[in-house]
Every structure is written in C-alpha cells, then in structure tokens.
Amino acid sequence: xxxxxxxxxxxxxxxxxxxxxxxxxxxxxxxxxxxxxxxxxxxxxxxxxxxxxxxxxxxxxxxxxxxxxxxxxxxxxxxxxxxxxxxxxxxxxxxxxxxxxxxxxxxxxxxxxxxxxxxxxxxxxxxxxxxxxxxxxxxxxxxxxxxxxxxxxxxxxxxxxxxxxxxxxxxxxxxxxxxxxxxxxxxxxxxxxxxxxxxxxxxxxxxxxxxxxxxxxxxxxxxxxxxxxxxxxxxxxxxxxxxxxxxxxxxxxxxxxxxxxxxxxxxxxxxxxxxxxxxxxxxxxxxxxxxxxxxxxxxxxxxxxxxxxxxxxxxxxxxxxxxxxxxxxxxxxxxxxxxxxxxxxxxxxxxxxxxxxxxxxxxxxxxxxxxxxxxxxxxxxxxxxxxxxxxxxxxxxxxxxxxxxxxxxxxxxxxxxxxxxx
Ligand SMILES: [Zn+2]
Numbered sequence: 001x002x003x004x005x006x007x008x009x010x011x012x013x014x015x016x017x018x019x020x021x022x023x024x025x026x027x028x029x030x031x032x033x034x035x036x037x038x039x040x041x042x043x044x045x046x047x048x049x050x051x052x053x054x055x056x057x058x059x060x061x062x063x064x065x066x067x068x069x070x071x072x073x074x075x076x077x078x079x080x081x082x083x084x085x086x087x088x089x090x091x092x093x094x095x096x097x098x099x100x101x102x103x104x105x106x107x108x109x110x111x112x113x114x115x116x117x118x119x120x121x122x123x124x125x126x127x128x129x130x131x132x133x134x135x136x137x138x139x140x141x142x143x144x145x146x147x148x149x150x151x152x153x154x155x156x157x158x159x160x161x162x163x164x165x166x167x168x169x170x171x172x173x174x175x176x177x178x179x180x181x182x183x184x185x186x187x188x189x190x191x192x193x194x195x196x197x198x199x200x201x202x203x204x205x206x207x208x209x210x211x212x213x214x215x216x217x218x219x220x221x222x223x224x225x226x227x228x229x230x231x232x233x234x235x236x237x238x239x240x241x242x243x244x245x246x247x248x249x250x251x252x253x254x255x256x257x258x259x260x261x262x263x264x265x266x267x268x269x270x271x272x273x274x275x276x277x278x279x280x281x282x283x284x285x286x287x288x289x290x291x292x293x294x295x296x297x298x299x300x301x302x303x304x305x306x307x308x309x310x311x312x313x314x315x316x317x318x319x320x321x322x323x324x325x326x327x328x329x330x331x332x333x334x335x336x337x338x339x340x341x342x343x344x345x346x347x348x349x350x351x352x353x354x355x356x357x358x359x360x361x362x363x364x365x366x367x368x369x370x371x372x373x374x375x376x377x378x379x380x381x382x383x384x385x386x387x388x389x390x391x392x393x394x395x396x397x398x399x400x401x402x403x404x405x406x407x408x409x410x411x412x413x414x415x416x417x418x419x420x421x422x
Contacts, residue, residue: 005166008052009035009388009414012043012363013061017397019381021360023211028390030065032315033057034386035414040382050229060392063408064229064364069345069384070370072252073229076099080118081341085214088342091389091412094119094208094334094374096229098138098145100124116418120167120374124160126153126196127171130186157203165205165356166375169229170196172216177233177313178261180252180306190219197223206375208252218256221249227373228238228331233313236320241327251324252334252374255317255351260337261304262311265297271340271347276405283343291339291397320379325357332373333366349401359398367402388414 009032016028018040019166029043041047068091069143073082075096076082085093103121110119120199124145134146143159144152160168170193193209198209201224206351208227209220221228221243226238227250244251260267266289272278277290290296301307324331333352337344345366352362371380379387390411395403410417 008055019067036280064393067367072332085342089391100163120168122169150195171209244329264300272316283383332370346405
C-alpha cells in the first residue's frame, strides 16, 4: 500500500522494554517501516548513519517504549469505549459480544481505523435461557446463542464459524458467588456446553469459557476450553495447573472485577486517587463525580449483594495468579472492566504486581501472552518483523507498572494513533 508519510520512522534514545521478557535496553534505536518493526537495537552513531536519508527521526530520549497493550477480555458498550481503549494504549482486544455478524464487521473495520484497537471477537456469547448473559442482553441476529439441545448447540457453532467467528465464549456460572441471596441463574446442561466447546474445537476454533468456580473451570478444561475468561475463586490444584500448561489453556485473571465487586467504594476511590485518571487529561469530570457518589457504589452492593464472599476469595485469587505463573500456565491479561475502558489494563497490571508478579512478567501478560491467547504471532513483542504497535511513555513501567498510563504517544501499525500528551 502506498503512503504519503515518511517511509521510515525512527525513534532514537528511549529505553526499550520489548515485551520478550528481556531486560530493558537503554538508548535504543527503533526503526519502523510499512507498519512493521525493521530493527530495535542500540542507537550507535554507526546505526544512525546507516538510516535512509528520508527517515523521520524522533528524539525520544528520557522516555520508554513498550509494546501496545492487549486486553484479552473486553466488552464495549459503545464505539466511544473502544476509542477510550486505544487512547490508553490498548492496541488489540478480544471483544466478547452477542452478535457474531456485527462483531465481524467491526473487526474488519478496526484493521484500518486509527481511533480504535484492532478487534478480535469471541462470538457469540453462548448461554442457557435464564442464565447469566440471558438477562436482557440481546440475541444473536443470525444464530441461536441460547441452545437447549446438543444438536442445536452444534448447529449454532457451525453457523458462528460460517459467519467468521474464530472463537466462541461459553458461560458456565450461576453467579451465586457474587449475587446470593438473589436467585441463582440457570446453568447449561453439561452435555450442551460440552457440545459447544467440542464442536468449536473440532472446527478449529478457540473456546473461551466464563467459569469462576473451580468445579466449572475444571469441567470447561475437560470439555476442551482453550482459555478461562476469569480468575478462579478457589485454589487451583497442581493437576489442573499441569493440564493447563501442557495444552495450553490460557488463564485470564480479570482481578479487577473481583476487587471491584468485593468493595466497589474502596476500589473506585483507590483508582481515582491517581490524578492521571481523576485530574486534567484523565477521565471526564462527570464520570469521576458519578463514580465518587454513594449512589454508584451502593447500586453495586444491591445488585451484587454477596460482596463479602467475593472479598473472602481475594487471597485465593491472588495465590492462583502466582500458582499459574510459577507453573508455566500462560497468563493473558484481561480486564472485563466496564467502568474503566482502556485504563483498566493498567489497573489490572497493578493488581498482578500487588499479587507478587514481577514487572517484566506483568508486562508480558499484557503484551506477549495476551497476543498468544488470540493466536497472534505478529504482535505482543517489539522484535524485527512484528507489527509496530507500541507506546511511548513518560515514566518507567518497570519501576511502577501503573506508569503505562503516562502516555506520550500511541502507535498502531506504525501510525500515530492518538496525539495525546500528558
Ligand atoms: Zn466477560
């Protein structure tokens, strides 16, 4: 494709954290051409002299370069949510959505749009009538996402594949862990969920399963799930961890939603204590005011009244994250965070660091491993030949992983996406 921009973009002098897990490289020279990384090495005078004459050279000394962030679990209530994600440095997302055809169209458009991340849909969201995500959420316009028989389940998965889906999402949860004493939601008959996951795998598709309870998570893994969409509430046994490592089954912790539901008031206040979010250039003032109101947190207490149970499980959720990392299970960062689209990734990264993961491991979960969970080999690290999805940061992300929100610039496929400076 022809472009009117300078053919070669060069970033000189930053500290490069390339996402491979290697230590940071100071005074780097990053060369980008046609949306891809040509090289990422040392900014020696010989390397600078070898650059093409028409290269656009940006001096970014004193700054940091990291791969674009990848969120392996999002829902977008609007196009504005997606725009907010890219603004906070999220360059690719796994989007869970109800309607397979429209998600496919969005995914196609997202490849060339400069204002949203590239979208990889997990569609549709399969659930049982009366189950979680069958509580007023829309149907799929072209297939039955509420199948009640094995045959209907298999047919729906085949239809999803025909509509372009590469991954389905399946709900295995009655939500009692966060909603009791409100009535529990209906659960999939085991044969139907097994048919959904089995048919997807037979068709070469991925199947990500929402299963916060350990028994459901184990069942999902037995049925062939390729990823768990949420952290698991009870301690994961070594046998399950070994199975997850060997297949592999990706673990998407979504720690932020557990912290949010355990104590919404405390969580929101902690997030908003960072002036990068609550001050100028952060979230809209009206949003900050709404989140700080008692009505906001009280509403969650009413809708999710089992918050004390969620709080009791936080230590096990943190321990599971450490267990997964130590056992070699791929941990792919995912947020599921409706309240803080985009910046939820840095909130989630902070929770992984607080649980005991090293900053390099946290960054790897948010880049390299999240990419792998989507089957993407072309991004997630900043190595020659990879897509030039990267962030320029004002502050060191290895000193404090929350510094990925100190964004100087976001590049998607080598193009500056959002000219925001904070
Ligand atoms: Zn979800």
